Amino acid sequence: MDWLVISPWLLAGLFFVAVLAAGLPPTQALATNKLQGVGGSFSASLYFVRRGTVKLAGQKRTIAMTLLGSAAGAILIQHVLAELLRQLLPLLVIAIGLYFLLMPRLGAEDRQRRLSGWPFALVGGSCVGFYDDFFGPGAGPFYALAFVMLCRFNLATAHAKVLDFTSNFLAA
Secondary structure, eight states: OOHHHHHHHHHHHHHHHHHHHTTOOHHHHHHHHHHHHHHHHHHHHHHHHHHTSSOGGGGHHHHHHHHHHHHHHHHHHTTSOHHHHHHHHHHHHHHHHHHHHHSOOOOSSOOOOSOOHHHHIIIIIIIHHHHHHHTOTTHHHHHHHHIIIIIOOSOHHHHHHHHHHHHHHHHO
């Protein structure tokens, strides 16, 4: 995974932990984090769509499943105990940061797809979308990882930004 994917996530994760440390309830901290993520993920998505790197027509199923997964995560997070989230979320941010820091380089070249269509939409869209709006930090790299590992894309960042915008927009 490259720093183009990791560095924005790292900044968002640090912001999220700082907002939690300041005493904001976890659900509001997640929503604040998502709101600030909407602008960046939208502008990146627009850039990649305008350049033709991402074709929205080919992403319809995955975008729809991302919306469904995100909605489920956003609804469920409101019913979890705030104190449990306050303790769990900073640990999760650290664990995800270590995972991506120590992960080997993936996606150096395009290979044959493992999943496409509805199976990818269910895994890469709804599962990561649920994660994004339930826990939040690290979803962008997880979208990119899904495209690299399951679709064998080497330019996963472009496609990941569209899904990241989708789940950020729904949560905000």
